[in-house]
Amino acid sequence: MITAVDHILLAAPPGSEDVLRGFYVDVLGMTEIPKPPALAACGGCWFQSGGAQLHLGIEQDFRPPKKAHPGLRVTAIEAYAQRLKALGAPVTWDDNLPGHQRFYSRDPVGNRLEFLEPSL
Incomplete structure (x- = not known):
């Protein structure tokens, strides 16, 4: 039985860790969390805010997804x-989800991100 989502992995191009840190920490307000040593050798970086974790993994032939987020x-x-x-x-508002306010943004390497809050 699935009880929760542990993390979401997004891909990023080689050498993008510093720009990702600037965005996920300074812009989104997340905290960088250490990767286990065996995984740190692969590059990338991990971030957390509350119970949400985003892992950014390095992909050699990276292409940002157009829709997945x-x-x-x-x-x-x-x-x-x-x-x-x-x-x-960037902030693009979308009112197509009943009962929610939401907008989309993109990180510096082009990953699409959706932010949402239930309406009162």
Whole structure:
């Protein structure tokens, strides 16, 4: 029986770790968490906020997916969107999910990210 999602893995091109750290820590407000030594040798980086973990793994022939994305629950979504915009991240609002406010953004290497909050 599945009880929770442990993490989501997104791909990234070789050598992108520093720009990813800048985005996931400084823009999204996540915390970088250490990778186990055996996995650290492969490159990439891991981030966490609350119970959500995003792992960024290095892929030699990286191409950002056009549609695939994690859906990340947030609080105070309008303020969060303003934070992202103020820090240079794209914000595209979408009202097609009943009962939710949501927007999409992209990380510096092109990964699509969905942010959503249930409507009151």
